[in-house]
Amino acid sequence: MSEAGFRLLDVSVIHASELRKNYGDFAAVDGISFDVAPGESFGLLGPNGAGKSTTMRMIGGTLLRTSGTLEVLGLDPETRGPEVRASLGVVPQSDNLDEELRARDNLIVYGRYFGLPLSYLKPKADELLEFAQLTEKANAKVNSLSGGMKRRLTIARGLVNEPRVLLLDEPTTGLDPQARHILWDRLFRLKEQGVTLVVTTHFMDEAEQLCDRLVVMDHGQIVAEGSPSSLIKQYSSREVAEVRFGSERNAAMVDELRDLAGRIEVLPDRILMYADDGEGLLEEVHRRGLNPVTSLVRRSSLEDVFLRLTGRSLID
Numbered sequence: 001m002s003e004a005g006f007r008l009l010d011v012s013v014i015h016a017s018e019l020r021k022n023y024g025d026f027a028a029v030d031g032i033s034f035d036v037a038p039g040e041s042f043g044l045l046g047p048n049g050a051g052k053s054t055t056m057r058m059i060g061g062t063l064l065r066t067s068g069t070l071e072v073l074g075l076d077p078e079t080r081g082p083e084v085r086a087s088l089g090v091v092p093q094s095d096n097l098d099e100e101l102r103a104r105d106n107l108i109v110y111g112r113y114f115g116l117p118l119s120y121l122k123p124k125a126d127e128l129l130e131f132a133q134l135t136e137k138a139n140a141k142v143n144s145l146s147g148g149m150k151r152r153l154t155i156a157r158g159l160v161n162e163p164r165v166l167l168l169d170e171p172t173t174g175l176d177p178q179a180r181h182i183l184w185d186r187l188f189r190l191k192e193q194g195v196t197l198v199v200t201t202h203f204m205d206e207a208e209q210l211c212d213r214l215v216v217m218d219h220g221q222i223v224a225e226g227s228p229s230s231l232i233k234q235y236s237s238r239e240v241a242e243v244r245f246g247s248e249r250n251a252a253m254v255d256e257l258r259d260l261a262g263r264i265e266v267l268p269d270r271i272l273m274y275a276d277d278g279e280g281l282l283e284e285v286h287r288r289g290l291n292p293v294t295s296l297v298r299r300s301s302l303e304d305v306f307l308r309l310t311g312r313s314l315i316d
């Protein structure tokens, strides 16, 4: 490994500089640069088509980049693929488990691809099933498991080689709230064990929960970078008052509200008013006799950051 490689290894688990992936004239990933530190939980947040999965696939060494620099644990995944993959755990967007095999056998068969011996894999599979809260399902066929169980099994499978870095592409898409919370809990435990997590998501609450730091992506580019709280501080107010006047009146009410808040966003079904004191703002709305049909005050979120940066919602 080069001297630079050693240096990067100290500070960056993943280093990307001007990373690009073109499909013909279309830039799916348009020259992005970021670093992921050891033990960090790092997020790629953006709407569908932002380029998150493409970035993940380049990190995992399953997709060739068009240009730019990419190093994973100090190595180029294109030229040092087997070594990089041996240190990575990959949880793809859709569970590609072997449905006909039992849960435990899925782990063992996957581990065999890494050339791991059965004497290691059998106890490891039991340990991972316990971690994934699937011990009771060890002998159940995958096609009989719930969506949340399959997701946890896919994560367990990604851990079979004791990776230092776990790549999770949309880990909770399609799961119900309870299943999401169980999964987040397992990811927190991995983080406590020092595993570096790289997570793509289009759920702002997931990014807020899981990520120490994240990049916000849109159209293949990074539009902002920071911790969830620093991004909210930088791009939004502390609170948001949401008011609904009904679809007929919403747009017409904006002029009446304009001078009350520094920033106003009009969505099809509601108006968002940004202020540090949301309750005070709402009181003023009522004092003016504007009487929204419904109203609420909430904390600013990464959704508000995305809206501010792109003028669009994270989820179409």
Ligand SMILES: Nc1ncnc2c1ncn2[C@@H]1O[C@H](COP(=O)(O)OP(=O)(O)OP(=O)(O)O)[C@@H](O)[C@H]1O
Residues within 6 Å of the ligand: 023, 028, 046, 047, 048, 049, 050, 051, 052, 053, 054, 055, 170, 202
């Ligand atoms: N093989 C391909 N050929 C052409 N375009 C592609 C190809 N793969 C991805 N794209 C395009 O690249 C863009 C980025 O896709 P990508 O899957 O990385 O987005 P994403 O942010 O992960 O979104 P999602 O959450 O929907 O997976 C999209 O516009 C997609 O249609």
